[in-house]
Amino acid sequence: MNYSFSDRVQALKPSAIREIFKYAADPAVISLSAGNPAPEAFPVKEIAEISARILQERPIDALQYSVTEGYVPLRDHLRSYLKEKHNIGREFDSLLITSGAQQVMDLFSKSVLNEGDTVLCEAPSFIGSLNTFRSYRARLRGVPMDPDGMNMDALETALKEEKNVKFIYTIPNFQNPTGITMSAEKRRRMYELAKQYGVLILEDNPYGDIRFAGEHVEAVKSFDEDGIVVYAGTFSKVISPGMRVGYCVAPQEIVQKMVVCKQGEDVHTTIWSQMICHEFMTKYDYEAHLERLRSVYRKKAKVATDAMDEFLGAKIRYLPIEGGLFFWCTLPEGIDAAEFSKQAVMRKVCVVPGNAFLTDDTQPSASFRINYTTPTDENLVKGVRILGELAKDVL
Numbered sequence: 001m002n003y004s005f006s007d008r009v010q011a012l013k014p015s016a017i018r019e020i021f022k023y024a025a026d027p028a029v030i031s032l033s034a035g036n037p038a039p040e041a042f043p044v045k046e047i048a049e050i051s052a053r054i055l056q057e058r059p060i061d062a063l064q065y066s067v068t069e070g071y072v073p074l075r076d077h078l079r080s081y082l083k084e085k086h087n088i089g090r091e092f093d094s095l096l097i098t099s100g101a102q103q104v105m106d107l108f109s110k111s112v113l114n115e116g117d118t119v120l121c122e123a124p125s126f127i128g129s130l131n132t133f134r135s136y137r138a139r140l141r142g143v144p145m146d147p148d149g150m151n152m153d154a155l156e157t158a159l160k161e162e163k164n165v166k167f168i169y170t171i172p173n174f175q176n177p178t179g180i181t182m183s184a185e186k187r188r189r190m191y192e193l194a195k196q197y198g199v200l201i202l203e204d205n206p207y208g209d210i211r212f213a214g215e216h217v218e219a220v221k222s223f224d225e226d227g228i229v230v231y232a233g234t235f236s237k238v239i240s241p242g243m244r245v246g247y248c249v250a251p252q253e254i255v256q257k258m259v260v261c262k263q264g265e266d267v268h269t270t271i272w273s274q275m276i277c278h279e280f281m282t283k284y285d286y287e288a289h290l291e292r293l294r295s296v297y298r299k300k301a302k303v304a305t306d307a308m309d310e311f312l313g314a315k316i317r318y319l320p321i322e323g324g325l326f327f328w329c330t331l332p333e334g335i336d337a338a339e340f341s342k343q344a345v346m347r348k349v350c351v352v353p354g355n356a357f358l359t360d361d362t363q364p365s366a367s368f369r370i371n372y373t374t375p376t377d378e379n380l381v382k383g384v385r386i387l388g389e390l391a392k393d394v395l
């Protein structure tokens, strides 16, 4: 049978890094390539208690069909929590529960993107989102990153040059993959530029609560008085990614379209998971949980930086981080990190080469991403040591 695929997905290819990920499944390989929370960060006992209670006391509520917008108590609680804690949400906004933040990217793209529309993205940026935009046949234009976030001059140039920009996609806190946080000044400037050029902003914030050093920077959505920011949040990095609960705060008109799209995708996000998130936020000490996470990650990040300082040598530089899950490492100019990553796999360490995060992943990149949260401390140190040895041997 000759299968014929839609124009939308015809051009989509499994990314080259899938090849590298295949090796990460080998137990003998130290994987520094995942984006997973640390195993010790999961509130397993509490989730077990809540699950048992729900199934005993309200099983049908958890197992029955429900409404697309989300479990009402969780929506209500999140709305007030985000408003009180982060000043997120205005009268004109609505909140939708989604199956992870990834689904926000999809529903929003489906709602606003026409073929050939342009999305301005940080370069590099999160592969999952880039692939979603690609699947709607958007044109991606990368905006280079400075140590304090997107380069605003380059952003303005792109806004001037590109004809059909629909939105700017940003991960302002501890960006995936670079770990960079956008400064408060740049957030304001980006907002003003978006307003001036009549484009929306998709603010993706999965890592904001995992700040273990430095000062909190307010969300772009917190000063959105014009209804131009779509905010994506998730419980994936603070409770569990397997539960697949995310959310979106956006102007009602946009959310209404996203709701219709969601009905055709998965009807609603798993109610059982939503009930667990709600009980965990309201019946347990959620702030203490976040503090505990921060202390787990602060310690693990220190193990990583100590190891990198000791083993990486002068040929691999890394950006310091104040939160999130990743370190961004850079080889000397002109060295291709894709080749370096292949050689690392041969030595049983898996990292993600930087080209995978580019809008055009055929371009070379001298950088690669390390995840420090998933491996044991012992494997983390060993993995970093092997990378340092490799750099010494081949560079």
Ligand SMILES: Cc1ncc(COP(=O)(O)O)c(C=O)c1O
Residues within 6 Å of the ligand: 035, 099, 100, 101, 102, 103, 126, 128, 129, 171, 176, 204, 206, 233, 234, 235, 236, 241, 245, 246
């Ligand atoms: C920047 C970014 N956005 C979105 C997601 C997707 O998260 P979720 O598990 O909530 O779908 C991730 C996951 O790693 C991410 O890094």
